[in-house]
Every structure is written in C-alpha cells, then in structure tokens.
Amino acid sequence: MENKYSYDFLKKFTVTLFEKIGCPHEDALVIAEVLIEAELRGIPSHGLMRVSDYIGLFEAKRINVKPNITKVHETLSTATVDGDNSFGMIGGKKAMQLAISKAKATGSGWVAMKNSNHFGIAGYYAMMAAENDMIGIAMTNANPLVAPTWSTSRFLGTNPLAVAVPAGSEPTFVADFATTPIARGKLAIKEKKGETVPIGFVQDKTGAPSNDPGILKDGGAIVPLGGDYEHGSHKGYCMGAIVDILSAIPGGANFGPFVPPQVSYLPLLEKSVGQGLGHFFGAMRIDAFRPASEFKASMDEWIQTFRNAKPAEGQDKVLIPGDPERIKTEKHKKEGISLMPSVLEDLNKVASKYGVELIS
C-alpha cells in the first residue's frame, strides 16, 4: 500500500529542506510551490523527483541560493531579467510578475530571462497570468537531447511551451507541452523495464529510426514532434527552435547545444554563448482586446464546443487542454499525493543529510 501525503505536508518538508541549504524563506516557498504544483497536476517528472538533482547542483556550487535578481533592460511593455544563477522558479516567478505588471500598465508584458536554471512546469507561470485575467505564455529551453530534422546533432531540448487562457464559468484553458513526441523521463522508464518504444520517438547515431529507448547513450537522439520529415517533424523542429530562440536570444542566455546540464553528474560545458539557461514569459490582458466579460463568454463557448466534439470509436470524451491536469489536481488535493519509492528514498537521503525530519 502506497503512502499518500498532503500538499501542506510536502510543502513544509520542501521549504524546510531548501531553507537548510541557505535559501531565504520566500525563495524556498516558491521552489516548493512550483515543484508540488507539478505533483498535483500529475507531472511527477517535474515534481519532487527533481529535489535531489537541485541539491546536487547546490552541492556542486552550480546554483546560487542567495541570488540578486535584477532587471537589466526594459521598455514600457518588455524587460530582460538576470536570474543570477538562481533556481529557475525564483527568477521565473519574478519575471512573470513583472510581465503581469507591465501588462496592467500597457496591455501586454514580455520578459526574457537569462542566467537561470530548470524552472519546473511552464504551466505554473502561464497560469499566474490567467489568474490575473490575462493570456499567459511561458517557455524555456532545456538541455539538448533532440536532433533537428535531417540531423544527428543533439541541438535542442524538449523545449516546452505553455499557454493559459482564462474563461468565465469554464476552467482555464492550459496547454503545457514539450515540442517532442516523448519526454526524456518516459524513455528512461521504458529502458529500465527492458521494453522497446514505437518508431517515431528516437533515432540512432546515423539518424535512422530506432525503437531502443536507451539509444541516447549510443549517440542517438529524440526526434522533434512529427517523428520524421514525411510526417512533419520539420514543424516540430520549428517549434523547438522558436522556443529555444525566444528563451535564449532576447535575454542573452545559452541556446541549443550550449544550454548547461541541470544535474551535477554531467560536467559543465566547455563553451558558453550566453549566461545560464533561458526562459521567456508573456502576459496579455484580455480586456486589452475586448471587454473581459465578452472574452470570457466567448472562451466558455469555445471550451463547451470542443468538449462536445464527437469522440472517436472507443473513446469516452474529447479533452480540453488542461483537463487531465485539473482532474488530477482535484484528486490529489482530496486524496493526497503519492510518491514513487525511489523518489521517497532520494528525498529522505537529502533530508537526513541536512537534518530535516524524514518522510515516513
């Protein structure tokens, strides 16, 4: 029987742990909130599983736990923020707050961020804007595992994009997705189980399709969304490239193959073309285009229309982006959050090291 833990319990644990390594209380709170939001939403790959990697980066002196996050450039509706090599969510949340405040003043706000690290789920930041009656957009580049179409070079991350759109009586539309057919974590699980993966997820070192989930160790790569050129992988490559460029070039972060690894067991790269990892955030007030009540009524109608699409044979219903995560959040809030045994073990290992009460 699996143990389940309440949101508050896990938050207190995480906050205490990050305070122990030197994070100010308010920063530890943000780290905990973003990681546990991923657990609530049923995305454990971006949740507490990351804690031991984060602590490893701290121990390797590759993260600054007392960052001085600064605005280094701005206009009325844009800004660039230097994350001072903090945990990504510290600067990420500040950057989205800045985008929101600029949108309040001028209709829209766009913030590029350099010198950052892994920021958790992109959806967290997009939803911050939606809570303020704004369309929210968030994206990040990530360590390179994906080859452009027709290439064998691992030059792009799984580069997620999140867009949140507020509705009226319906729940917020939240699309939050990687620009690849599959995430790295899912390949690792398949590999552990000794299973193969369908053609269309990865390629071997020559660029030929492969069904080996472990092929990345042998010079292989994840392919962009679409799978192969015939099925439009160049469009997935475009998506991944757009996310990489917006995350890195305006702010001055590293792009593509130069994005620093987010685990301490991988060495830092020799070449750098910018500072740290990059993100890009946007917020647009819905009433900057039409009265908010009209926008929301129209968005409700969109959601209801798509929810009433005819299901394919064998399917119960058609989902709206954000539905699966919302349903899981409700369940996890009611029933608690369960942790995989390996994650629990890793958390208790660091807890014991830093004098934090173990999770039983």
Add this chain to the structure above:
Amino acid sequence: MENKYSYDFLKKFTVTLFEKIGCPHEDALVIAEVLIEAELRGIPSHGLMRVSDYIGLFEAKRINVKPNITKVHETLSTATVDGDNSFGMIGGKKAMQLAISKAKATGSGWVAMKNSNHFGIAGYYAMMAAENDMIGIAMTNANPLVAPTWSTSRFLGTNPLAVAVPAGSEPTFVADFATTPIARGKLAIKEKKGETVPIGFVQDKTGAPSNDPGILKDGGAIVPLGGDYEHGSHKGYCMGAIVDILSAIPGGANFGPFVPPQVSYLPLLEKSVGQGLGHFFGAMRIDAFRPASEFKASMDEWIQTFRNAKPAEGQDKVLIPGDPERIKTEKHKKEGISLMPSVLEDLNKVASKYGVELIS
C-alpha cells in the same frame, strides 16, 4: 516547355484584375504582393491558385472590396481591428503595421483581427516585423478539416503559425508552418493521382487511421501534428487550439467549426459565433530586450551553429527555418515563376471575364 513569368508581370496582371472587381489600387497592390510572395517562396497553394476562389467570393457577394478597416479597441501595446469583411491581406497588413507602430512606441505590439478572410501566407506578416528589427509573429484560423485528438469532429483548421527573427549577417529566421502533418492541397493532389498517403495524415469517420487521401469526403479528418496520441498528437492539437483561440477569441472572430469557408462553392455556415475569420499579430522590438547589435550577433551564431549540425546519413545538410523558401525566392526572382496549367487556365478565365489582358 513551361512558360515562366516575372514577378512584375504577374503583379501587374493581379493588380489590374483586382482593380477591375472594384478594389482600390493600393488594396489590389497588397493582394498581389502577398499572393505572389507565396509564389516566390515556392508555396503555390497560397499563391495565384487562390485568385479564382477570391473572385468567386466577390461574385457571391461574400467579400467587401471597399472595406472600411477600423480599430475597435486598444491599449498602449495592443489593439483589435475589424477587417470589415475584406480580403484578409488588406486588413492583415494594416494590423501588422499597427502592431509594429505600437512596438516602436512601447517595445511590443499585439493586434487581434476579426471580420477577415483568407490572408495568404502567415510568413508575409511576420517578415514585415523582422524588416523593422522586430521579432514578428502571425497566425490565422482556417476552415475546419482537423479533428482534435480522440475525436471525429472536424473542429480545427490547419491553423498556421509564423515566427520571424531578424539576424545580422545571416538571413532572417522564418518559421511558417501548419499545425498538421499535411496540408489540404497535398491530399487533393494525391487523391487526383489515385495514390494512397502514409498512415499518420488522416483518419476515417470512426477516428481510425486511414491511408485514403479522399477520406475527408466520407466523414474523415486530417489529424493534428504528431499523428496519434501515442506520438503526441495531443501536442499538435494544443498548437492548433492555441492558434484558433488567439485568432478568434481576443478579436471576436469565429472560432473552430464556425470559421466561414473561403470558397464560394461551399455554403455559408448557419451558425456564427463571431465575425468572419480571425488573425493574431505580434511584433517585439529586438532592442526592447538587449542592444540590437548584440541580439543580431547572437542570432547569427544560432543560425551558424544549427547550419553546421551534422547531417543524418543520406542528407547533405541541415536547414534553418526559412532556408528552403529563401533559396526558391532567389531562383524565382532570377528565372521567373512558373504556373501550373490549371492555374493559368483559371487565371485566364477570370481575366477574360473582367477584360484583363490574358497571360500567354
């Protein structure tokens, strides 16, 4: 032997034709420019092939050739424009010009557009911003042919997204792509030839994968980029949904299944949830984030890095988004543009009807 025509010759022909149906000279110029830009870039599906459909819409009194395009809502960095049921490029170009002028004033500009029609290639508008040292974004919804993941309802268009990013010594990065594995036009060609298509392009009326390019006539649908759920079609569905929502909801255009057909032989829909078809445009000054020279140097480095990615076995080189279209543009400017016999025939049919000198 195929005849080839110069840009100027085709432009003069097109301008004259649209003037004959009542468009002001400057509007006819914009229609010609956008359509022939598609020919130059090697995207004939969005080029002069559309002229007879456009004229058909005019004859069916479904297009306003004397539009009064107005700004109906605005903030410092955003606006909504009513296209007054014009040809899409008339209002589209004005809307992007407005986004650019707002970006000049405040760093970024975002314009939603309702009451519009087919606007040609999205890349045209994104490139307008890039020519002004801005990141350009353009998207449009389109008549519904695509089923959401797990559905059989044709609720989305092929909904293209274009992003243009200026560089320094390198050519502009231009990604311009549909959010589906294949365009409608390519299915039609396969069907005409009596060929099948690979699995992963279309589904039948039950939602099962199909290799029949004519399946849309029998209740089938195009699938989102990704092909099926296992290969991430829900991510392509997210992309298509985001483009549909941004194109329709802020501005108040029709969304999804209610987008009006862009050919006169299809009847107008009974239900409407907004006005016309919608677009969404964005422009962000590159120097709104960092000095323009730094941005461009960094973008040059991005392009050079990706251009030097290792090609897969059997490939010559790795392409940057915009490369294929730029290479074709150079070729077409030098050698002229060739027209398919059926397109030439259609053009001469309308030319003869409106007293325009035929193309020989």
